[in-house]
Amino acid sequence: MSGPARQPTRAWLITPALTAERFEKAKAAGADVALADLEDSVAPPHKAAARTTAERFLRTKGSGGPVLGLRVNSPVTADGVRDLAAITAYTHQPHLVLVPKVESARDIEIVAGVLDTSEHTPVIYALIETPRAIDRLPAIVTAGRLGGLLFGAADYAALTGCARTWEALLYARSAVANSAGTASVPAIDSPYFDVQDLDGLQQEAERARALGFQGKGAVHPRQVPVITRAFTPSDDEVAAAQAVAAASRETQAAVTTIGGQMVGPPLVAAARAVLDQAASAPPASRS
Structure with a gap:
């Protein structure tokens, strides 16, 4: 099986797995990584339908394009178990799997154990978004199949009660970047959630790059060019x-x-x- 078209860094565009009408636009937005989300953007009653729709997202037309992947539900939840079981039956496998709520190396090993085959081994990223995960980063990055870390600012801020500002999240961001460095894997920064404020996005992306991050999440196609420029050497x-x-x-x-x-x-x-x-x-x- 052929590998991803490019390295999974710079701009990561995340789109809900239920919105099939947006799939082609998401894949054509110029991001290095395009993910269909089975987790937060899909309400529990619609999870089963999203698993079916998500396979369509993984179909490619021709060569090139972004690395295609999925954000699954946590593998220690019932929905996460169902996600992994469904993926094993897909005709088109994800090149990249983003695992949310990771708090141990075992979470990565579970996903790898289910999805790895002799023909395909997806790149597995850990979404670091809880205080416990920040404390356990030195152990998490020992996972042999870990491909990288992605910082989740929204959940982390909600759980700690801190503001979702650069200053308030600097400790957590620094911890993610440092731990990624110890494991020699990329660190990807949290999305910037104000899709209208492109100047604010650029400033935050430049700060993240200076801190050691190699890319940043996007929640709208208009954010992709800003992120790509910020993480590309001038x-x-x-x-x-x-x-x-x-x-x-x-x-x-x-x-x-x-x-x-x-x-x-x-x-x-x-x-x-x-x-x-x-x-x-x-x-x-x-x-």
């Missing part, structure tokens, strides 16, 4: 990274200087990461 960033990489190659020394600034192995590694990001991004997405 031409200036690429030029600076090329200069660092070139200086490292030319001097073949552990430490060198560029424009009076000392450049050592950590800065060289960071520069190469910027160049890798730029190489995987369409030129039109850079500014």
Whole structure:
């Protein structure tokens, strides 16, 4: 079975699994990841119908396009068990599965144990959205099949009673980014829920990238270009990274200087990461 068209970072667009009329628009919005949601956006009486409709979301037309996946219900709930059982019978399997309310490595292992086959192993992301999950992050990231972390600001704020502002959520965001770094997996930031405030979205996306996140959730197609630009290295960033990489190659020394600034192995590694990001991004997405 062929793999995803691109790495699951930058813009993640989430659409309710029941709204089949929006599926093609969601997949054509330019996001790197498009998810059909079986969890929060689907009321309990409609979960069974959503499981049937969600398989249609996973059908592709031609090559290219976003990584397609599903947000399932928690695997330790009855609806989550039903979701996983239904997915095993799908003709088209999700490339990516987002697991909500993760509070242990076992949650990831359960999903992998059900969905992994000799022909297909989905990328599995843990949605970190509870205070207990933040406390247990060092154990969660030991899951062997963990593909990455996604921070869920709305649930975390509701459970702690904190404001849904950057300052109030900075500790939790930092914990997610740090734990993702220890496990060498990507961290994706929470969606920005005011779909009209694109300036606010851009500011929050830039802050998240500076903190170490590699992408951000979107709840509307209009948010996708803003997020994509924020998480794509600019031409200036690429030029600076090329200069660092070139200086490292030319001097073949552990430490060198560029424009009076000392450049050592950590800065060289960071520069190469910027160049890798730029190489995987369409030129039109850079500014």
